[in-house]
Amino acid sequence: MQILLLKYSVPIKNFFLPRFMLLEVKNLSVEFEKGKKVLENISFDVKKGEVISLIGLNGAGKTVLLKTIVGLINPVSGEVIKNTDNIFYIPQKIDLDTSFPLNVRELCELFGAEGNYEKYLKSVGMDGFLKATVSDLSGGEYQRVLIAIALSRKPDLLLLDEPVSGIDVAGEKSFYSLVKEIGKDYGPAIILVSHNIHLVINNADKVLCLHDHSCCVGEPKEVKETEQFKEIFGEHLQPYIHHHDHVH
């Protein structure tokens, strides 16, 4: 009986993670050179269906955090406890060689779930682009195709690294609406890296602000109403500078 219990027991790491919790990051630290930390003691959790916006200045470590979550980078300390292996990461810069005549259909067949991607292409408005070459797509169209590919895999957690870089302001707004719909209709938790503080506040369930260390995690409405936030960001769309002398 004891042997059976050992054989069929769940791994100790996930055992204490509640079912509704997809991911828990605990005291995570990453460094590339000795003594030069990129991330230090980051802690947060992700629940099923949550949309989390990850904000921070360039070089704050947002991409490093996402890559550490999926296992592309190993931390020096801390842990990433996952309740699922079904995580899809869409990087900021795709390393595809677009000089090859790769069309959307082939891209979906290679990286999406077989026979399942057409439905999702339709949901992101890209169903008419199956024969289009990937190199001919605009930035926004390309991102939509990648999201369709990701959704066809039915991920529990979707990581989007600056998905709106290279997209105009109108496209950004439409993209965030799409992200909201995805969360509602398909249910994956989403961690989304963004520089647009205004759209982040209006579209995320939670905001994680990163600046060398995890500065703050909280609901956007709470964050938005603090005096410190208004003082730093104002009420207009503009580049922001984050000061770490406040508590949420």
Added chain:
Amino acid sequence: MTMFIEYLQYPFFVRALIVGGVIGLILSWMSGYVVMRREVVLTHALSHIGLFGIALAILMSYPVTLTLLAACLAGAFLISRLQSRKLFNNDSLLEIFAQLSLALAIVIIAFFPGYRINIEQFLFGDILGISRMDVWVSLALLVVVGVMILLFHRTFLRISLSDLLSHALVRRKKLWNGILMILLALMIALAIRIVGVLLVAAFVTIPSNTAKILAKSIRGSFILSACLGVLATFAGLWTSVIFDLPTGATIVLVMGLFWLAAVVVRR
């Protein structure tokens, strides 16, 4: 036409066609993966490691083909291990291997003063001097490498197209990268016998780069690349025997003509 058929009577020519056809087919197909991964310099490194293997075989009186194969495999393994440690830029690492292997080969050969070694056949290839044993080795490699590509082309394509996107889909990506490198090393070792150390990189550069500007899809580009590789090999072989030209270089020149024609057509 009679002239072409006439050469089929000669066993050395038939052997050359068989081995050349195998190399042209497989290596030109694999050139798609190599070009996508931006690892053309890898071919250059492996071919120079092959030259070191040849020099070692001469020094130790080992069978040349087997030592060449072993050297390429060992080199591929070492490169793969060092690449995963990410201490160096990829092109620097590969060039270091290429230059050190070349230098070692030259030093080893220098230990044989007065020993007449026809190193030229390894630098420039000697497909018309292919033995029966080489034919069997190439057919065996065709089966092994061909089956691996047939079974795992999708995986190889995923890891070659995008390291980041394939991370979620391909388990044990390091293992698959290693397997692909080993298959490439095996084919390069064989190709050195046809076109030589200095020209073997042409097989993994030119066909794929020609096909990708003509084809309408990835699938089409791989098929076209393989066809062009075989066609160039056969055309180069025949041309070289008819006009008494160096065979390896003629094959590469035919490939170059295809590439040039593709560039003109595409414009």
